[in-house]
Amino acid sequence: MNVTITINGEERGGDVEPRVLLVDFIRTNLAMTGTHIGCDTSSCGACTVLLDGEPVKSCTQLAVQVDGRSITTVEGLANGAELDPIQVGFHEEHGLQCGFCTPGMMLVCRALLDTNPEPTEEEIRWAISGNICRCTGYMNIVKAVQHAAKLRAGAAAEVAS
Amino acid sequence: MSVEARPHGGIGESIKRKEDGRFLRGRGNYLDDIVLPGMLHMAIVRSPHAHARILGVDTAEASAMPGVVAVVTGELMALHKLAWMPTLSGDTQAVLATDKVRFQGQEVAAVVATSKYAAEDAAALVQVDYEVLPPITGPQQAKADGAPLIRDDKEGQTDNHIYHWESGDQAATEAAFARADKVVRLSTHYPRSHPSPLETCGILADVNSATGKATLYMTSQAPHAIRTVFALVAGLPEQNIRVISPDIGGGFGNKVPVYPGYVVATAASLLIGRPVKWVEDRTENLISTGFARDFHMTGELALTNDGQMLALRVSLDSDNGAFFADAQPSKFKAGLFHIVTGSYDLPAAHVSADGWYTNKAPGGVAYRCSFRVTEASYLIERLVTNAAIELGIDQAEIRLKNFVPKDAFPYHSATGWIYDSGDYEGAMNVALEQVGYAELKREQAEKRARGEFMGIGIASFTEVVGAGPGKDFDILGLRMFDSAELRVHPTGKAILKLGVKSQGQGHETTFAQIVAEELGIPAYDVAVEEGDTDNTPYGLGTYASRSTPTAGAATAVISRKLRDKARKLAAHLLEAAEEDLVWERGRFFVRGTPERAKTIQDVAFAAYTNLPDGMEPGLEGVHYYDPPNMTYPFGTYAVVVDVDRGTGVIKVRRVVAVDDCGVRINPMIVEAQIHGGLTEGWGIAFIEQITFDEDGNCIGSNFMDYLLPTAWETPKFETFATVTPSPHHPLGAKGVGESATVGSPAAYVNAVIDALAPLGVRNLDMPVTSDKVWAALRSAGVTE
Numbered sequence: 001m002n003v004t005i006t007i008n009g010e011e012r013g014g015d016v017e018p019r020v021l022l023v024d025f026i027r028t029n030l031a032m033t034g035t036h037i038g039c040d041t042s043s044c045g046a047c048t049v050l051l052d053g054e055p056v057k058s059c060t061q062l063a064v065q066v067d068g069r070s071i072t073t074v075e076g077l078a079n080g081a082e083l084d085p086i087q088v089g090f091h092e093e094h095g096l097q098c099g100f101c102t103p104g105m106m107l108v109c110r111a112l113l114d115t116n117p118e119p120t121e122e123e124i125r126w127a128i129s130g131n132i133c134r135c136t137g138y139m140n141i142v143k144a145v146q147h148a149a150k151l152r153a154g155a156a157a158e159v160a161s
Numbered sequence: 162m163s164v165e166a167r168p169h170g171g172i173g174e175s176i177k178r179k180e181d182g183r184f185l186r187g188r189g190n191y192l193d194d195i196v197l198p199g200m201l202h203m204a205i206v207r208s209p210h211a212h213a214r215i216l217g218v219d220t221a222e223a224s225a226m227p228g229v230v231a232v233v234t235g236e237l238m239a240l241h242k243l244a245w246m247p248t249l250s251g252d253t254q255a256v257l258a259t260d261k262v263r264f265q266g267q268e269v270a271a272v273v274a275t276s277k278y279a280a281e282d283a284a285a286l287v288q289v290d291y292e293v294l295p296p297i298t299g300p301q302q303a304k305a306d307g308a309p310l311i312r313d314d315k316e317g318q319t320d321n322h323i324y325h326w327e328s329g330d331q332a333a334t335e336a337a338f339a340r341a342d343k344v345v346r347l348s349t350h351y352p353r354s355h356p357s358p359l360e361t362c363g364i365l366a367d368v369n370s371a372t373g374k375a376t377l378y379m380t381s382q383a384p385h386a387i388r389t390v391f392a393l394v395a396g397l398p399e400q401n402i403r404v405i406s407p408d409i410g411g412g413f414g415n416k417v418p419v420y421p422g423y424v425v426a427t428a429a430s431l432l433i434g435r436p437v438k439w440v441e442d443r444t445e446n447l448i449s450t451g452f453a454r455d456f457h458m459t460g461e462l463a464l465t466n467d468g469q470m471l472a473l474r475v476s477l478d479s480d481n482g483a484f485f486a487d488a489q490p491s492k493f494k495a496g497l498f499h500i501v502t503g504s505y506d507l508p509a510a511h512v513s514a515d516g517w518y519t520n521k522a523p524g525g526v527a528y529r530c531s532f533r534v535t536e537a538s539y540l541i542e543r544l545v546t547n548a549a550i551e552l553g554i555d556q557a558e559i560r561l562k563n564f565v566p567k568d569a570f571p572y573h574s575a576t577g578w579i580y581d582s583g584d585y586e587g588a589m590n591v592a593l594e595q596v597g598y599a600e601l602k603r604e605q606a607e608k609r610a611r612g613e614f615m616g617i618g619i620a621s622f623t624e625v626v627g628a629g630p631g632k633d634f635d636i637l638g639l640r641m642f643d644s645a646e647l648r649v650h651p652t653g654k655a656i657l658k659l660g661v662k663s664q665g666q667g668h669e670t671t672f673a674q675i676v677a678e679e680l681g682i683p684a685y686d687v688a689v690e691e692g693d694t695d696n697t698p699y700g701l702g703t704y705a706s707r708s709t710p711t712a713g714a715a716t717a718v719i720s721r722k723l724r725d726k727a728r729k730l731a732a733h734l735l736e737a738a739e740e741d742l743v744w745e746r747g748r749f750f751v752r753g754t755p756e757r758a759k760t761i762q763d764v765a766f767a768a769y770t771n772l773p774d775g776m777e778p779g780l781e782g783v784h785y786y787d788p789p790n791m792t793y794p795f796g797t798y799a800v801v802v803d804v805d806r807g808t809g810v811i812k813v814r815r816v817v818a819v820d821d822c823g824v825r826i827n828p829m830i831v832e833a834q835i836h837g838g839l840t841e842g843w844g845i846a847f848i849e850q851i852t853f854d855e856d857g858n859c860i861g862s863n864f865m866d867y868l869l870p871t872a873w874e875t876p877k878f879e880t881f882a883t884v885t886p887s888p889h890h891p892l893g894a895k896g897v898g899e900s901a902t903v904g905s906p907a908a909y910v911n912a913v914i915d916a917l918a919p920l921g922v923r924n925l926d927m928p929v930t931s932d933k934v935w936a937a938l939r940s941a942g943v944t945e
Contacts, residue, residue, distance in 0.1 A: 075188075097667065098408075099183075142872070
């Protein structure tokens with residue numbers, strides 16, 4: 001079947017079997033390997049992408065299900081050389097170690113901040129509770145989100161003034 | 162990530178990580194991201210039974226499937242003498258089963274096809290005819306009279322016993338027990354767990370049929386050792402094997418061994434002449450690759466009535482699975498478990514260990530641990546808290562009374578270790594102060610009076626990490642040294658190549674900081690390369706917290722050697738005598754006239770452009786570092802829990818961690834390693850367990866059944882440091898990556914035991930789940 005999606009603002013398509021998972025379509029057909037596979041049961045969140053702005057686990061979606069829709073992956077977070085505040089936050093607060101969960105984590109956090117610009121620690125922990133990190137113990141990820149929230153607030157204040 | 166105003170990045174600076182950029186942009190290069198022209202995909206057919214005889218393997222239907230290039234069986238591997246391989250513990254392991262399957266998930270056949278989907282489809286069509294045999298799922302069954310013989314492939318093997326191993330002085334220990342006022346006994350099972358790095362294991366084998374060169378991209382924590390093992394297993398000339406470990410998505414010990422899939426994929430690439438990729442799915446990872454722990458331990462502590470420890474006696478049964486494949490130094494059958502006297506000045510100790518074959522996955526890797534140190538630390542710390550409860554002494558006080566004193570280092574332990582340095586009392590005092598121990602004790606007394614269950618758990622661990630020295634520690638004879646090669650370029654930038662391999666520990670930053678300190682080149686000007694055996698010096702790899710103790714030391718030594726040459730060059734440039742030059746990080750100046758100076762960058766340029774007569778050009782060198790001793794990190798952890806009397810739900814209220822790993826090179830990275838270890842320790846204490854049913858079915862085979870900590874239940878941590886340098890490490894550093902996984906499980910469980918102590922509860926086996934606590938509360942009549 002033919003599938004056409006908008007990925008990171010660019011329209012891409014491919015001919016796939018109906019059973020092909022979205023994560024495999026992204027990684028294999030589109031050759032974008034920032035989206036990872038960590039389990040087979042939607043438990044770990046390494047494959048998280050944003051589907052029309054909402055986080056979804058791309059191992060639990062078929063490519064054909066998202067035909068005509070818009071997807072953001074980790075490759076779409078930065079604006080050229082300029083990193084998204086969530087990427088800056090992860091770097092500044094040492095929110096990543098091996099980096100394998102990082103793309104999914106950052107996308108979930110970006111979606112959180114898009115809907116809740118000043119989340120509490122509890123709200124952050126709840127938002128990322130579908131994503132497993134084996135390295136960090138989550139404390140620095142929480143700090144990274146708080147760091148990004150401050151950067152976004154600062155940028156918004158600058159625009160407003 | 163601006164390039165302006167970059168810090169120098171010497172030792173002790175929490176500079177931001179150099180490696181972050183590619184991961185933040187989704188441009189990491191993990192194994193499964195690598196694609197080669199003509200690449201094929203492999204799927205493995207696994208046994209559904211724990212123990213069964215193979216009567217036949219029918220590959221006809223699978224072979225006929227579209228896209229299938231080859232179906233590999235044990236019979237085919239046997240033709241090439243590759244049906245079996247050696248393990249890291251000197252046993253043998255089936256690559257593809259030919260006679261019997263010995264655990265559920267064992268490799269029986271493999272399908273190579275043009276896509277992952279085609280390979281999986283065809284693997285499901287390989288028909289294997291089994292005669293099911295009775296399974297053995299634990300040491301008690303393994304040692305029973307008339308138990309089925311698991312390893313009937315081994316000549317002379319008549320039972321399921323693998324090894325008997327002892328350490329310490331049995332006679333002295335018995336004598337001490339005979340005069341003890343009190344003996345405290347604890348039998349507990351340290352359950353089977355799994356390291357479960359978020360990236361599973363895999364290989365992309367590319368054997369070039371024209372040149373014979375085998376390029377093996379692998380998720381390996383120890384690429385050089387793996388190259389040698391492959392040369393020995395497959396009989397390939399070692400210069401024709403290149404192992405490349407790309408970015409690794411976590412290891413925790415799981416990526417140390419050689420797995421059958423690696424051998425099959427390499428053989429398939431050799432036979433087919435195309436690259437073959439095999440990447441495990443999560444279930445394969447959980448049911449077949451290196452598990453951890455599974456020790457059934459009984460410890461006894463002999464004491465006087467006032468809490469003086471006299472001796473320790475331990476016996477244990479190790480459940481090793483179907484093949485003895487522990488990844489550990491060859492001379493030590495139960496790993497480094499005999500560090501079990503821990504932080505205490507115990508005059509006598511004796512350890513007796515027996516290993517057993519069972520119908521469970523092999524492995525025995527150290528899940529974020531230095532070869533069974535975790536089991537040892539857990540046992541002694543649980544025993545000490547139980548002794549305090551039994552004797553009515555405070556658990557901090559009994560520790561302070563028995564610690565190896567600060568002035569007793571180097572300390573010779575009863576089981577033969579020589580502890581390099583320590584200040585156990587110092588770490589304990591920081592922990593007690595930071596947690597507010599006296600106030601907590603008052604609160605606990607009040608709550609107990611009201612019938613509430615609050616617990617304070619303490620654990621004061623001592624680790625032994627950083628193997629070698631090579632004369633004592635080897636893997637299959639390969640001495641456990643490590644290496645660093647440093648090349649300073651004419652423009653004063655450098656590349657550092659190491660024999661170890663990061664899996665997230667931040668080597669590209671930490672090791673550059675050592676060069677920044679010792680040779681004065683800013684850390685951000687030092688590239689760090691690891692993982693490619695054609696382009697890095699030989700080393701034994703990253704596990705058991707050994708990178709900083711070994712490769713870190715090698716980096717310091719080679720930096721100093723280059724600095725010595727740089728001094729000669731600077732003397733030439735400044736027309737001064739070497740002994741008149743003063744080194745100040747990054748430059749040499751003439752004593753008394755600091756303006757007469759040459760920077761390390763000036764000197765580097767001169768090494769290629771303006772040399773004194775007779776000097777060898779260049780500013781490069783390599784050092785292989787064989788440590789004179791292990792390092793012994795330590796610390797005290799204090800945990801506070803509240804236990805709900807109606808439901809048994811445990812709430813971890815506080816976690817205070819005081820770690821002493823000697824000199825900290827990048828404190829930010831060190832602290833984050835401790836966070837990770839405290840989290841994995843929490844998981845092991847409360848939720849993680851690989852379980853089996855009576856038929857040997859693994860029922861922890863996915864992340865819905867094998868639970869890992871998420872952000873929601875993981876506690877918050879309060880971390881503190883004391884610094885007691887290692888006297889023998891060039892930088893005074895010790896390893897730290899695993900301290901918190903080693904030390905914290907006992908602290909968590911001690912807190913629960915302390916909460917339930919008034920009910921007479923002295924043990925709950927991990928994972929300490931709410932239902933176990935509820936059952937204890939119920940049997941004490943606290944709840945219905």
